[in-house]
Amino acid sequence: MSLRLSEIFFSIQGEGPLVGFPTFFVRLYGCNLNCSWCDTPYAREGDRYKVVTPEEILKIWKKSYVEIPYVTITGGEPLLQRESLKLIHLFLERKVKVLLETNGSLEIKEVPKEVLIVMDVKTPSSGMSHYNYFENFKYLKEEDALKFVIKDKGDFDWSLEIISKFDLLKRCTCFFSPASPYFSPKELAQLILEIRKPLRLQIQLHKILNLK
Numbered sequence: 001m002s003l004r005l006s007e008i009f010f011s012i013q014g015e016g017p018l019v020g021f022p023t024f025f026v027r028l029y030g031c032n033l034n035c036s037w038c039d040t041p042y043a044r045e046g047d048r049y050k051v052v053t054p055e056e057i058l059k060i061w062k063k064s065y066v067e068i069p070y071v072t073i074t075g076g077e078p079l080l081q082r083e084s085l086k087l088i089h090l091f092l093e094r095k096v097k098v099l100l101e102t103n104g105s106l107e108i109k110e111v112p113k114e115v116l117i118v119m120d121v122k123t124p125s126s127g128m129s130h131y132n133y134f135e136n137f138k139y140l141k142e143e144d145a146l147k148f149v150i151k152d153k154g155d156f157d158w159s160l161e162i163i164s165k166f167d168l169l170k171r172c173t174c175f176f177s178p179a180s181p182y183f184s185p186k187e188l189a190q191l192i193l194e195i196r197k198p199l200r201l202q203i204q205l206h207k208i209l210n211l212k
């Protein structure tokens with residue numbers, strides 16, 4: 001049983017609840033969506049992937065990064081491949097903190113509770129908002145996070161409606177991230193301040209640092 005792997009890299013986690021920590025990243029290949037502002041098209045187009053087993057990925061971590069207790073599994077969409085759950089279990093068995101980035105279109109029910117989930121809520125500007133699987137909200141834990149990428153005021157207003165409709169601020173942290181280069185972080189900050197709700201502004205730290 002194997003996985004289609006786009007890349008493995010070591011960097012600073014640039015977003016989400018573990019922002020700032022040095023992290024071992026596993027980017028799995030393939031995605032079921034096609035967001036207008038996708039910043040990782042290479043992880044879903046062009047068949048640029050390697051076929052590896054979960055054990056081989058674990059071996060790379062053990063060889064060079066075993067002292068790093070943070071692993072992010074991202075994509076593409078990791079949950080498209082069932083073996084991603086096996087990979088998650090292998091890391092959890094080694095007491096590693098696993099963060100899973102998922103696009104919110106696939107069910108997260110089977111993801112172990114020990115995993116920190118960062119789930120997208122696809123805004124209208126992505127062109128993919130009809131794929132949001134809102135049933136997933138009920139599986140989220142307090143320490144998990146939702147990520148809304150905001151390209152314009154329409155996205156902002158839509159996101160507030162979704163948050164209110166599903167009472168999401170009581171469920172977990174809601175990160176609002178400006179879609180670069182379309183929407184300025186300052187403009188988004190001002191909108192958040194205006195509406196006086198505990199949303200969390202997110203600016204991608206790895207991009208500011210010019211890291212992967």
Ligand code: SF4
Nearest residue numbers: 031033035038076103
């Ligand atoms: S879900 Fe993520 S990887 Fe897939 S198209 Fe959208 S931004 Fe790209």
